[in-house]
Every structure is written in structure tokens, then in C-alpha cells.
Amino acid sequence: MKEIKAIIRPNKLSALRDALVALPDFPGMTVSKVEGCSAPSRHVTRQRIKDELTDYSPKVRIEIIAPDAEAEVIFQRITEVAQTGHYGDGLVWITEVEKAAFVFKTMPGPV
Numbered sequence: 001m002k003e004i005k006a007i008i009r010p011n012k013l014s015a016l017r018d019a020l021v022a023l024p025d026f027p028g029m030t031v032s033k034v035e036g037c038s039a040p041s042r043h044v045t046r047q048r049i050k051d052e053l054t055d056y057s058p059k060v061r062i063e064i065i066a067p068d069a070e071a072e073v074i075f076q077r078i079t080e081v082a083q084t085g086h087y088g089d090g091l092v093w094i095t096e097v098e099k100a101a102f103v104f105k106t107m108p109g110p111v
Contacts, residue, residue: 001065002095002097003063003065003096004062004074005064007060007090008059009059009082009089010059019077020074020078026070026074028064029062032060033059034061035059036056059090062078065097
């Protein structure tokens with residue numbers, strides 16, 4: 001199993017969701033609102049401390065656990081749909097998952 005994580009622009013979430021849900025074996029995803037900034041070399045020089053403290057921009061973090069066979073397809077779909085060609089489009093990465101299980105318990109019937 002693999003975990004695919006992505007940080008993307010919020011305005012790309014709707015299109016990405018549609019593209020991922022269209023995949024035949026899409027397992028679902030978790031979405032969180034986050035903030036981030038690019039690497040310092042990509043920024044213009046800041047003159048004031050206020051600039052240092054307010055340069056974060058809203059992003060969306062997506063987390064998906066998928067079988068190995070689907071992970072690469074999901075990775076490719078994210079990189080295709082989420083890009084705009086500008087700095088700050090985001091980041092996508094895959095890590096190995098040793099073990100995963102759904103947390104699910106059925107309620108007992110009437111006694």
C-alpha cells in the first residue's frame with residue numbers, strides 16, 4: 001500500500017476531486033485546509049518583519065491510501081490536474097504504508 005499526499009491550491013480542489021472520483025478504483029481521500037509558503041529562494045526580498053510573518057498562502061492537503069497498482073495513476077492525475085505553471089502550485093509525494101485498516105464496527109442487533 002502507498003500513501004499519496006499532495007499540497008495544492010484551493011481553487012484546484014473541485015477539478016481534482018472530479019478527476020479522481022472518475023478513476024475506476026479510487027479509494028477516497030482526506031482533505032484538510034493548511035497554509036504554506038514556497039522556498040525562500042523563490043520569494044522577493046522582504047523589507048519588514050510583517051512581510052516575514054504574513055507570507056503564508058492558503059493551500060489544501062490531500063491524503064490518499066491506495067494499493068500499489070493505483071498509486072502511480074493517482075499521482076499522475078494529481079500532478080496533471082493541480083498544476084497551473086506557477087510557483088506555489090504545490091507538491092505531491094508517495095510513501096510506503098506498512099499497514100492500514102478501516103476503523104469500522106457494526107452495531108449489535110437487538111438483544
